[in-house]
């Protein structure tokens with residue numbers, strides 16, 4: 271079964287077409303990178319998957335459920351790091367970890383989550399209003415993992431993370447994929463996408479330009495991005511190669 275399936279997905283804001291007849295299938299167990307320049311439509315696509323935004327046309331299916339009709343079930347089965355997440359200044363890290371657990375009706379092994387995201391129990395006892403940007407990002411990432419979700423949706427997960435945080439993120443994604451979780455990751459950072467994803471889809475102007483497998487040969491990821499979008503990327507963001515552009 272596909273973890274994510276988009277059929278003819280279209281989103282218009284007035285005359286502006288943000289998502290244009292998008293077809294995409296992400297198989298279960300994939301680590302899928304969703305790449306594209308600013309304004310390409312990445313967040314809008316994710317917002318439709320999460321039923322934060324309704325499509326103008328087409329359908330989005332998540333874990334076999336209709337993204338609009340079955341949104342509640344989907345949210346119980348997935349973990350989400352949204353782009354513009356909200357944390358509560360007065361609540362502690364521990365209290366934040368209980369929020370997704372309460373939503374899913376489960377207990378949370380907070381120490382395990384904290385260990386994975388590199389926050390201490392002292393940090394977790396403090397109000398989040400005292401956290402740095404990177405600590406907030408780590409906590410939001412940890413919240414996404416609560417309940418061992420079947421699908422992790424990560425919108426710009428490296429945002430605000432230092433190298434150690436990025437290393438923990440990569441390790442977390444590897445562990446999740448090994449566990450059988452599907453990871454759908456939106457990012458501007460090719461380096462991090464290449465290091466953690468099996469396949470990438472490149473989107474521009476709301477259209478899927480290509481889907482490619484990441485491996486050690488054939489054309490470079492940056493070259494693929496250059497070929498399929500009007501945006502060029504610095505070559506230093508290209509540590510790995512891809513093949514199989516469709």
Ligand SMILES: Nc1ncnc2c1ncn2[C@@H]1O[C@H](COP(=O)(O)OP(=O)(O)OP(=O)(O)O)[C@@H](O)[C@H]1O
Nearest residue numbers: 283286287288306307308309310311312313314315
């Ligand atoms: N609420 C809205 N009203 C009008 N236009 C919108 C709205 N939300 C998004 N758009 C437009 O839809 C297009 C896609 O935006 P989206 O945020 O999905 O892009 P993105 O790929 O996530 O960009 P970024 O990488 O900059 O976050 C953009 O042209 C944006 O201006």
